Structures are given as structure tokens and as C-alpha cells.
Amino acid sequence: MLKKLMVTTVLIAGFLFTVSLVSLYLQFQLYTYGICPIPIPVLVPTFASLGVFVGSLVYYFMIGRIEKGKAEKEEMLKLFLEFLESDERKVLEELIRERGVVTQARLSRMLGKVRAWRTAEKLRSKGIVEKRARGKTNLIVLNERLSKVMVGK
Numbered sequence: 415m416l417k418k419l420m421v422t423t424v425l426i427a428g429f430l431f432t433v434s435l436v437s438l439y440l441q442f443q444l445y446t447y448g449i450c451p452i453p454i455p456v457l458v459p460t461f462a463s464l465g466v467f468v469g470s471l472v473y474y475f476m477i478g479r480i481e482k483g484k485a486e487k488e489e490m491l492k493l494f495l496e497f498l499e500s501d502e503r504k505v506l507e508e509l510i511r512e513r514g515v516v517t518q519a520r521l522s523r524m525l526g527k528v529r530a531w532r533t534a535e536k537l538r539s540k541g542i543v544e545k546r547a548r549g550k551t552n553l554i555v556l557n558e559r560l561s562k563v564m565v566g567k
Contacts, residue, residue: 418475425475429468433461491564501525501533502542505554506564509543514556514565518545521554 436457443451491510495503504524508516521530534554537543542560546553556565 418478422472422475425468425471429464432464436461487563499533499536501529502537505530505533505537506542506556509554509556510564514561516554517548518552518554519550 440450440452440457443449495506498506505516505521508521508524518530518534521534524530525533534543534545534552537554538545542557544555544557546555555561
């Protein structure tokens with residue numbers, strides 16, 4: 415992993431160094447001779463395509479690290495969910511699917527009114543969710559800190 419990070423850093427630094435050198439050379443040529451040896455309409459697309467190429471290489475080298483982090487996060491989430499009872503797990507999975515907020519009425523349709531209420535209360539007492547009144551029902555909201563980890567909010 416460190417090797418990929420180093421290659422990525424060298425690619426970015428090399429690209430910036432090349433752009434700086436070419437800019438310095440062209441500035442020197444314009445200042446000294448009053449002409450630019452490389453036409454600007456050719457220079458701009460060349461550097462733009464070079465930038466896309468370098469960006470693609472950086473993405474290629476870093477995507478493994480990003481995907482590994484996502485896989486580790488999902489594994490930890492599964493491990494966390496295994497410690498919960500079946501109904502609690504269902505509620506938490508629904509909360510994750512719905513980005514951290516779901517109505518108690520929706521949970522009632524999934525589990526039944528009494529089971530949904532009891533499950534929401536258990537999760538609330540554990541500090542996993544919060545209940546907020548909303549009209550004739552309650553919103554079940556994932557704890558802010560857990561929401562950042564599980565949902566990415």
C-alpha cells in the first residue's frame with residue numbers, strides 16, 4: 415500500500431514539475447525572443463490530456479485503498495449487527511437503507527405495532543437511535559455518531 419501511495423505522489427509531483435518547467439521555458443522564450451516556440455492552441459489540449467492521464471493513473475493506484483476501506487467498513491458493520499437481536503437487526507438494516515431516518519409507522523408495517531415499539535425502545539435505551547415526534551407517528555433516527563459510520567452522513 416505504501417508503494418502505491420509513493421507512486422501516486424511521484425506521479426502528481428512529476429506532472430506539476432513538468433507543467434512548471436514548460437511554463438518557465440515558454441516564459442523565458444517569450445521574454446527573450448518575443449515568440450512562443452510551441453503554439454498555445456496545441457499546448458493547452460496537450461496539458462489537459464496529460465492531466466486526465468495522470469488523474470486516471472492516480473485513481474487506478476488509489477481505488478484499491480478506497481475499496482479496501484469500504485470492505486472493512488462493511489465487515490465491521492456486519493459484525494456489529496450480529497450482536498443485536500433479530501428485530502433490532504432488521505430495524506437497523508432498514509435505517510441504513512433509508513440513510514438513518516425511518517418512521518415508526520413503517521417499522522410497524524414490517525414488524526407489527528407492539529414489536530416495532532418495543533424494538534425501537536430497546537434501541538433507544540442502548541443509545542443507538544433517537545425518537546422524535548412527527549405528526550401521528552415517531553421518526554426513528556440513527557444516533558448521530560453511528561450515522562456517520564454506518565450511513566456516511
